[in-house]
Amino acid sequence: MLLSSGAPQDNKMSGAAGGESGGDGNNYITWFLYTGQPNSEIPRDVAHVLIDPSVKVIAADAFRGCNQLLEVRLYGGLEEIGYSAFRDCKSLKNFKSPSTVKKIDAGAFAYCVKLVEVELCEGLDEIGLSAFYLCKSLKHMKVPSTVKKIDNCAFNNCWQLEEVELCEGLQEIGDQAFEGCKSLGRISVPSTVKVIGYDAFDGCFNLVEVELCEGLETIGEGAFSGCKSLKSFKVPSTVKVIGDWAFLCCEQLVEVGLCEGLKQIGAYAFDGCKSLKHMKIPSTVGIRNIGQYAFRGCEQLHL
Secondary structure: OEEEEOOOOOOOEEEOOOOOOOOOOOOOEEEEEEOOOOHHHOOOOOOEEEEOOOOOEEOOOOOOOOOOOOEEEEEEOEOEEOOOOOOOOOOOOEEEOOOOOOEEOOOOOOOOOOOOEEEOOOOOOEEOOOOOOOOOOOOEEEOOOOOOEEOOOOOOOOOOOOEEEOOEOEOEEOOOOOOOOOOOOEEEOOOOOOEEOOOOOOOOOOOOEEEOOEOEOEEOOOOOOOOOOOOEEEOOOOOOEEOOOOOOOOOOOOEEEOOEOEOEEOOOOOOOOOOOOEOOOOOOOOHHHEOOOOOOOOOOOOO
């Protein structure tokens, strides 16, 4: 349904993304009213979308490939943004999610290459698989405390992502969740996180500071591989396993603090850490629990 009007006004409206809309009586824009129509009934050249307050779920692929989409306005009451709902919306720059949204499904905003700002509210439970994959203009992200898991590849290859705020309540950072976020400079992992998945921060070339808290149990395979700017790292005493390739080719890593309680250092865990000088292996790590080539290429390390 198309509505020609100035900017809709309603105090229940959640917010808008992108564009300026007229309200002076002379400058009108055309809004598309989404009431749950199938993908085939949504114009691919739509630029301004108003989500009807009756809508609980934006359906899978609803606006996928709408390359001219500039603005989306949402009402409180929306509960789910479906699978690939806004995938490939290459002109969308901003998005504000209502506090009633519980789930952002897999690929919901993948390949939104101009998306700069996303505001997520407390109440969100789930950020799905590849939800913001290759949103290469995204710069800042605050993950609400109600989110328990950041799913696999959720922010993978968000090249300009500089700042991520993670809150107490988060329990797991999924596989490849922030892989390739090459502008990310620091990350503070809350004490409630138990698992950092494999390749979670792989290829974060500018990551210089990582803060981990007591409570973390597993640093997954390749979790920090290729973090070439990382210079020091302290592993909490609650960590039992450092996975294979966990710090592979962290070329500037000089010092790693390991604590009693650690049980396993995986294969190739510190392979290629050519600047590594200081590390003491805890007594709780048996020689048989140090994987092959765990310290290969650590030319300056004396254990």
